[in-house]
Amino acid sequence: MSMRARAGLLVVLCLLMGACGYRWQGFDDPAVGSVIGDGSKTLKIDRVEQSSMFPWVPYYLRSLIRDEVNLRKLARWVDSGDADYTMTVRMPSFQIRSYASDAEDVTLLNAATVRLEIVIADGTTGDVVWRSGVVAYSENYENTRESVAIREVLAQAVYRVLDRMQQQDF
Numbered sequence: 001m002s003m004r005a006r007a008g009l010l011v012v013l014c015l016l017m018g019a020c021g022y023r024w025q026g027f028d029d030p031a032v033g034s035v036i037g038d039g040s041k042t043l044k045i046d047r048v049e050q051s052s053m054f055p056w057v058p059y060y061l062r063s064l065i066r067d068e069v070n071l072r073k074l075a076r077w078v079d080s081g082d083a084d085y086t087m088t089v090r091m092p093s094f095q096i097r098s099y100a101s102d103a104e105d106v107t108l109l110n111a112a113t114v115r116l117e118i119v120i121a122d123g124t125t126g127d128v129v130w131r132s133g134v135v136a137y138s139e140n141y142e143n144t145r146e147s148v149a150i151r152e153v154l155a156q157a158v159y160r161v162l163d164r165m166q167q168q169d170f
Helices: 003-019 057-072 146-167
Strands: 042-050 085-101 107-122 128-131 135-142
Touching: 042 057, 057 085, 057 146, 085 146, 107 146, 135 146
Parallel strands: 042 085
Antiparallel strands: 085 107, 107 128, 107 135
16 A cells, blocks of 8 residues: 555544544543533542551542642642632542462462542532542452552542543533
């Protein structure tokens, strides 16, 4: 196939993808359709309610959510003071299990499960404006340290909860 034919085929493919609703993600405003508007409102985490025995998990969740909200341009993040919206992060259940060990007692398989929910409230009135519902995520991690498995399962759950925040119909 000639170079000219390949270029023509690529143009036709791009046009067909556009007709099917596909678009390049980097060129549009990612906050369009978010439950908290167009990304111009301020947001802060009010509290993290978690059920794990790991003291670093609430700090990790705060950092992960802050970074992802900023990356997706869902809101302007504030750490303290007044905000248009406040977020409560609930983690009703969390579990990490080590299943298999080798001859040196090195864990070969970690199974991590988390259930996560985000509640968005009006920063002035405290009225709940949106609930994500509980999102569950579970994964097995081979040849991975326990802390790496925990971070990965938490990240995947956060991504899914924030996806719901963007896909919510009004």
